[in-house]
Amino acid sequence: MIQADQVSKSYLRGEDQVHALQTATFGVQPGEFVAVIGPSGSGKSTLLSMLGGMLSPTAGRIVLDGESLYDVSIEKRAALRNHKIGFVFQNFNLIPWLNALENVELPLRLYGHDRKSRRTAATELLERFGLVDRILHRPSELSAGQQQRVALARMLATNPRLILADEPTGNLDSETRDLVVETLSELCNEDRAVVLVTHDDAVSTTASRVLQISDGLVTEQRNQKERPGKNAVA
Amino acid sequence: MGHFGLILTEMIRRPGPSITALIVVAMGVSALVAAESIASSSERQIAGQMQQLGANILVLPNDVSLQDYYAADTHGQSIPEEYVSRITLAQMTGVEELSPKLTIDSQWNSDPIVLTGILPRTEFYQKSSWQSVSILSAELAPVPVGKKCEGCNGRSCQISSGEKTQLSSYSSTRIIHELDKDALLIGADLAEAYGIQAGDKIELSSEMSSGEPSRASLTVAGILPTTGTTDDNRMFAHLHTVQELHGEGPVVNVIEVMGCCEDVSSGLADELDSLLPGVRVVTISQVVEAQVTVNRVMNRLSWVLFALLMAISGASIASVMFANVTERKRELGTMLALGATPTMVGRMIILKASAIGLVGGIAGLAVGVIAAFAIGGQYQSLSVGIQPQAALVGVVVAILVAAIASFLPARKAAQLDPCVCLQEL
Numbered sequence: 001m002i003q004a005d006q007v008s009k010s011y012l013r014g015e016d017q018v019h020a021l022q023t024a025t026f027g028v029q030p031g032e033f034v035a036v037i038g039p040s041g042s043g044k045s046t047l048l049s050m051l052g053g054m055l056s057p058t059a060g061r062i063v064l065d066g067e068s069l070y071d072v073s074i075e076k077r078a079a080l081r082n083h084k085i086g087f088v089f090q091n092f093n094l095i096p097w098l099n100a101l102e103n104v105e106l107p108l109r110l111y112g113h114d115r116k117s118r119r120t121a122a123t124e125l126l127e128r129f130g131l132v133d134r135i136l137h138r139p140s141e142l143s144a145g146q147q148q149r150v151a152l153a154r155m156l157a158t159n160p161r162l163i164l165a166d167e168p169t170g171n172l173d174s175e176t177r178d179l180v181v182e183t184l185s186e187l188c189n190e191d192r193a194v195v196l197v198t199h200d201d202a203v204s205t206t207a208s209r210v211l212q213i214s215d216g217l218v219t220e221q222r223n224q225k226e227r228p229g230k231n232a233v234a
Numbered sequence: 235m236g237h238f239g240l241i242l243t244e245m246i247r248r249p250g251p252s253i254t255a256l257i258v259v260a261m262g263v264s265a266l267v268a269a270e271s272i273a274s275s276s277e278r279q280i281a282g283q284m285q286q287l288g289a290n291i292l293v294l295p296n297d298v299s300l301q302d303y304y305a306a307d308t309h310g311q312s313i314p315e316e317y318v319s320r321i322t323l324a325q326m327t328g329v330e331e332l333s334p335k336l337t338i339d340s341q342w343n344s345d346p347i348v349l350t351g352i353l354p355r356t357e358f359y360q361k362s363s364w365q366s367v368s369i370l371s372a373e374l375a376p377v378p379v380g381k382k383c384e385g386c387n388g389r390s391c392q393i394s395s396g397e398k399t400q401l402s403s404y405s406s407t408r409i410i411h412e413l414d415k416d417a418l419l420i421g422a423d424l425a426e427a428y429g430i431q432a433g434d435k436i437e438l439s440s441e442m443s444s445g446e447p448s449r450a451s452l453t454v455a456g457i458l459p460t461t462g463t464t465d466d467n468r469m470f471a472h473l474h475t476v477q478e479l480h481g482e483g484p485v486v487n488v489i490e491v492m493g494c495c496e497d498v499s500s501g502l503a504d505e506l507d508s509l510l511p512g513v514r515v516v517t518i519s520q521v522v523e524a525q526v527t528v529n530r531v532m533n534r535l536s537w538v539l540f541a542l543l544m545a546i547s548g549a550s551i552a553s554v555m556f557a558n559v560t561e562r563k564r565e566l567g568t569m570l571a572l573g574a575t576p577t578m579v580g581r582m583i584i585l586k587a588s589a590i591g592l593v594g595g596i597a598g599l600a601v602g603v604i605a606a607f608a609i610g611g612q613y614q615s616l617s618v619g620i621q622p623q624a625a626l627v628g629v630v631v632a633i634l635v636a637a638i639a640s641f642l643p644a645r646k647a648a649q650l651d652p653c654v655c656l657q658e659l
Contacts, residue, residue, distance in 0.1 A: 054571060054651070054652045054653040055651070074575060074576060075575045075577070078570070078573050078574060078575040078576075078578075079575075081571065081572070081573045082572060082573020082574075083573070087572070089568075093564060093567075093568040093571075095565050095568065095569075096565075097243065097244050097248045098243065102243070106569070106572060107572045107573055109240065110569065110572060110573050110574050110578065111573065154572075158573075
């Protein structure tokens with residue numbers, strides 16, 4: 001589904017060259033649940049941003065469903081992000097002045113889906129996450145767990161093939177954390193792949209594969225579970 | 235509509251950042267619309283009033299400015315009525331009609347009323363010393379309808395003999411043939427407002443210059459047709475009745491002279507000036523010119539003010555939008571992550587600024603219209619008409635200024651790195 005090929009990222013900090021990621025090569029197949037672990041500042045978020053088409057690598061290439069993410073136009077890359085990639089963030093990143101329904105509709109709205117179809121899709125997703133009675137609530141009126149569920153619903157609005165989650169459980173209690181991990185895990189069975197950055201061992205043990213990043217170097221650490229499509233390129 | 239709907243939602247639910255810019259835009263547009271509408275309506279009114287006035291020379295007390303006379307002829311200054319006789323007896327070439335007037339503040343049932351005293355032509359006729367004066371004896375003779383006018387102005391002889399006997403003809407001709415001393419003519423608007431009808435008795439009171447109260451019981455002789463001028467809100471009575479109420483003896487505020495055009499231009503005004511001491515003789519063209527000049531200055535000032543406020547609006551919008559982009563980095567970054575292109579994000583910023591321009595422009599238009607009507611009605615009894623051209627220019631310029639001012643903030647938003655935005659969380 002997505003293939004990172006000799007991907008490196010370096011940037012200047014003052015006069016020093018910082019190598020955030022060095023010649024990483026790996027692939028993620030449909031059905032895989034990949035956890036990315038590593039200490040703070042090791043390059044986890046950099047990797048996730050590059051996989052999400054938001055940060056171009058200094059070298060190497062990333063191919064999503066046969067298309068090289070950084071060899072296409074900005075518009076095409078944005079459309080790929082919208083249609084094929086779903087993001088889940090640690091801080092949920094809901095738009096504060098939109099209610100739950102409008103937040104879930106947002107990815108569809110950006111690409112001109114008509115009001116009726118996006119309303120229907122968003123309502124169904126919110127129902128799926130048990131938020132039907134919170135549809136008109138703004139993020140500030142929702143608990144952290146509810147906000148993350150809205151964020152999950154928003155992420156699924158465009159039915160993406162690749163889910164990128166950046167510490168999605170970092171701000172949640174253990175009960176909600178389990179719910180989020182379980183949801184992401186279930187989504188892997190729907191011909192999707194999940195790449196999740198986490199510090200939480202309890203979360204990483206749920207993954208089928210774990211990528212360890214240390215000083216910009218990516219290594220495959222261990223297989224947690226047997227899952228379909230685990231034959232990733234290392 | 236999707237993106238514009240998003241922008242409107244944000245503006246409605248989070249109005250704070252946009253309010254200041256919106257107010258400045260609204261101020262600029264309202265100043266332009268109000269000033270343009272008043273100036274334009276004022277010009278139209280001058281034309282209308284001058285046409286109604288009929289006279290082309292005004293003999294005024296020396297201290298009265300043209301503005302005072304135009305705004306309201308209750309300026310309080312007076313000249314002797316005897317000046318009317320002087321002008322008549324001087325038999326100046328070109329003087330066709332004279333209309334002395336005295337306007338005072340009066341009261342009816344505790345309501346303030348503007349009362350104007352006018353002199354019917356029969357008064358001239360009765361004064362034997364004037365019998366030989368050609369302008370009056372000639373004009374008083376009945377003129378058959380359709381007869382060719384012989385005077386150079388021809389105004390008085392264009393009036394049919396039937397019209398001369400009608401009280402209502404005053405509104406169109408400014409000449410009244412006959413008016414009893416206890417008769418009262420009522421302006422159309424005033425009659426409608428108070429439900430006054432012909433035959434009604436009206437008790438007017440006033441205060442004489444000595445401070446003593448004065449009263450007059452008058453009978454409504456007729457209701458004047460609508461003229462669209464201040465006359466519609468006045469009462470008219472015999473000059474001598476008004477003089478008695480006023481208590482300053484035989485004085486008038488103004489003598490309107492209907493003069494022959496060629497003679498006016500060849501020095502009739504100068505002749506009147508040398509004949510009458512302590513007066514100011516002005517031609518209507520001077521009055522119109524003065525008002526038109528004032529209007530033009532006001533008009534230019536309104537455009538200068540508009541330009542200044544638009545410049546301030548532009549700076550304000552640019553500042554607000556820059557702050558908005560910085561403040562919303564996380565939101566905009568999220569939108570980029572969800573698939574928005576940089577062009578979309580930039581366009582959203584320009585659309586938002588344009589929406590501020592549009593809403594501010596429309597709000598300014600509404601405020602300008604209300605202000606124009608309020609100011610026009612309060613100070614000049616103007617029948618204000620809105621200038622569609624100024625309104626359109628105001629709103630369109632407001633939108634353009636807002637859009638242009640948001641160009642740099644929009645570029646900044648479009649250049650946001652979604653990844654950097656997310657890392658900053």
